[in-house]
Amino acid sequence: MNRIKWELKRNSILWEKFITGDDKAYTELYNLNVNHLFRYGLHFTPSHETIKDCIQDVFTYVYSHRKRHHEIKNVRFYLLICFKNNLYKYFKKETEYFHIDTLEPVFSLDYAPDKQIIEEEEICEREKSTHLILSVLTPRQKEVMYYRFSLGLSYEEICEIMKMNYQSVRNLLHRSILKVREVYPDYNALQKYF
Amino acid sequence: MNKDNLIYTVTELLENEYFIDSVVYPTKESELFWKELISEGKIDFRDYEEAKGIILLFQDDYPEMSQTHKNQLWSQIEIKNKHLLKSNIRKLHRIILSSVASILIFGGLFLTQHLYKKAPSQNSELFLNDFFTSQIPDDEEITLILSDHDVINITEQKAEISHLENEQVTVNDQIIHKESLQTNNLNMNQLTVPRGYSSQLTLADGTLIWINSGTKIIYPQEFNEKERTIYVNGEVYLEVARDEKKPFIVKTDQMDIHVLGTSFNVSAYHEDNFRQLVLISGSVAVHTQNKKYNLLPNQAIHFENGECKIEEVDPLKYIAWKEGYMICENERFSQIATRLERFYGKKITVSDDIKNIKCNGKLDMNRELDKLLSDLLDVLNIEFEKKTNAYHIYKHNY
Numbered sequence: 143m144n145r146i147k148w149e150l151k152r153n154s155i156l157w158e159k160f161i162t163g164d165d166k167a168y169t170e171l172y173n174l175n176v177n178h179l180f181r182y183g184l185h186f187t188p189s190h191e192t193i194k195d196c197i198q199d200v201f202t203y204v205y206s207h208r209k210r211h212h213e214i215k216n217v218r219f220y221l222l223i224c225f226k227n228n229l230y231k232y233f234k235k236e237t238e239y240f241h242i243d244t245l246e247p248v249f250s251l252d253y254a255p256d257k258q259i260i261e262e263e264e265i266c267e268r269e270k271s272t273h274l275i276l277s278v279l280t281p282r283q284k285e286v287m288y289y290r291f292s293l294g295l296s297y298e299e300i301c302e303i304m305k306m307n308y309q310s311v312r313n314l315l316h317r318s319i320l321k322v323r324e325v326y327p328d329y330n331a332l333q334k335y336f
Numbered sequence: 337m338n339k340d341n342l343i344y345t346v347t348e349l350l351e352n353e354y355f356i357d358s359v360v361y362p363t364k365e366s367e368l369f370w371k372e373l374i375s376e377g378k379i380d381f382r383d384y385e386e387a388k389g390i391i392l393l394f395q396d397d398y399p400e401m402s403q404t405h406k407n408q409l410w411s412q413i414e415i416k417n418k419h420l421l422k423s424n425i426r427k428l429h430r431i432i433l434s435s436v437a438s439i440l441i442f443g444g445l446f447l448t449q450h451l452y453k454k455a456p457s458q459n460s461e462l463f464l465n466d467f468f469t470s471q472i473p474d475d476e477e478i479t480l481i482l483s484d485h486d487v488i489n490i491t492e493q494k495a496e497i498s499h500l501e502n503e504q505v506t507v508n509d510q511i512i513h514k515e516s517l518q519t520n521n522l523n524m525n526q527l528t529v530p531r532g533y534s535s536q537l538t539l540a541d542g543t544l545i546w547i548n549s550g551t552k553i554i555y556p557q558e559f560n561e562k563e564r565t566i567y568v569n570g571e572v573y574l575e576v577a578r579d580e581k582k583p584f585i586v587k588t589d590q591m592d593i594h595v596l597g598t599s600f601n602v603s604a605y606h607e608d609n610f611r612q613l614v615l616i617s618g619s620v621a622v623h624t625q626n627k628k629y630n631l632l633p634n635q636a637i638h639f640e641n642g643e644c645k646i647e648e649v650d651p652l653k654y655i656a657w658k659e660g661y662m663i664c665e666n667e668r669f670s671q672i673a674t675r676l677e678r679f680y681g682k683k684i685t686v687s688d689d690i691k692n693i694k695c696n697g698k699l700d701m702n703r704e705l706d707k708l709l710s711d712l713l714d715v716l717n718i719e720f721e722k723k724t725n726a727y728h729i730y731k732h733n734y
Binding site for chain 1: 356389
């Protein structure tokens with residue numbers, strides 16, 4: 143069994159135990175998913191504090207509503223949705239407070255602080271070309287590609303998390319792939335160097 | 337090669353869930369599977385590489401959360417959960433209490449609580465006085481005295497102590513305490529970090545404290561409902577977990593610091609003739625005997641010889657010690673020697689003619705003291721003499 147499937151199954155088992163009152167399962171759910179939520183959050187904001195606050199809200203929400211929960215097909219996905227909703231709420235509060243116009247967090251692929259340092263100091267060729275390819279995509283195109291190729295979400299799940307209908311998600315993904323392929327270094331061109 | 341004869345094109349590969357899986361989490365089996373299709377001519381190698389390359393573009397190489405932060409967040413979650421649970425129970429209590437009208441029980445309760453609180457506080461005043469004025473003997477190890485009088489000696493040079501839940505305590509990732517204690521608000525823990533040692537402490541509310549050499553700190557086993565108070569003699573850097581309902585108070589010999597959720601560095605060694613606080617983020621109020629000061633981020637407050645000075649500073653300089661560095665800006669050599677003495681736990685004397693040399697730069701205190709001093713020789717034109725556990729530094733004469 144591969145890693146994605148194993149985690150999916152493990153999460154389901156833990157979830158079932160958790161909603162019947164098993165606190166150990168709750169702890170393990172946290173340990174199994176916290177890094178995924180954290181990394182996911184880094185795509186929307188560089189603020190570790192904001193991300194941690196939202197993760198805290200996800201897990202306390204889930205805990206206080208444990209009696210009302212029922213079976214969930216994909217637990218990780220459910221937590222991601224909770225997290226994203228919390229993040230949007232958080233941003234909304236912030237924008238009201240600071241009177242900023244940006245209404246929602248914007249998805250990005252290079253918020254991670256470590257990456258920025260590398261860029262400043264020395265950009266190796268590979269990093270450079272990756273950056274170049276990714277720069278042709280809009281935030282939403284990056285987001286959809288990330289869900290599909292990094293998180294391995296299904297089309298139905300992507301519809302839910304991006305609040306779009308099935309056909310639009312398919313189109314968005316299709317267009318994104320075409321765009322990336324346009325700038326993707328030609329294999330033949332690369333061959334000449336060797 | 338004619339593309340029409342191929343089963344999989346780049347787009348189709350990218351549609352294939354097994355292919356995505358194989359790229360993200362490759363196994364021997366999956367590698368063999370795709371290799372075979374390529375050798376059978378069902379996939380063009382170039383298409384395979386392109387599809388794989390595109391998927392790899394979107395993989396996370398973002399950092400994971402450190403174990404400390406994971407633990408810290410977890411304890412915050414547990415506290416919040418308990419809090420939610422408690423507030424539900426409290427609601428229930430209120431209903432029961434209001435329906436049973438018994439003034440007697442009420443009065444009795446109030447009286448015992450009152451007595452209970454008062455008795456130890458007189459003792460504790462004496463105790464605190466000693467805490468704020470006495471120095472740590474040099475031959476000690478890091479010591480943690482838990483509220484049930486359990487004494488834990490830590491032999492390592494550096495200790496990481498975490499209070500995970502109410503009762504669980506870990507030292508350098510080992511659980512050392514799990515029996516449940518009879519907790520009430522008066523139970524205090526004391527941590528002593530002698531010269532030459534350092535520690536990091538995570539409190540049950542998620543607050544992180546870095547403790548510099550030669551520092552003592554007292555904190556309750558469990559914070560009470562109104563506030564979170566700790567006592568410090570020495571230097572600490574704090575990242576206080578935010579809780580509007582429970583202000584965090586750091587008490588030192590000459591000032592009290594009130595905060596909600598911030599990070600700041602405070603230096604209050606009893607033997608020093610200055611006290612200093614640097615605010616990194618958030619806001620703090622500093623209470624001295626007769627005055628109150630408010631600080632903004634990147635400001636430092638400095639008390640010396642009865643004078644108070646607030647100035648803008650580079651906070652990195654003041655918290656470099658927690659990473660094992662010392663940053664000096666226009667500092668007298670004697671001051672640097674005092675800090676080295678404290679950090680390494682070795683006696684350092686400096687001859688009068690070099691005490692006032694002004695120094696700038698960065699010192700790596702992860703190195704041994706001998707090496708660090710030898711580096712300084714060339715720069716400062718000095719010599720040092722080493723005795724057992726003591727150093728004398730003097731001007732180099734040609």
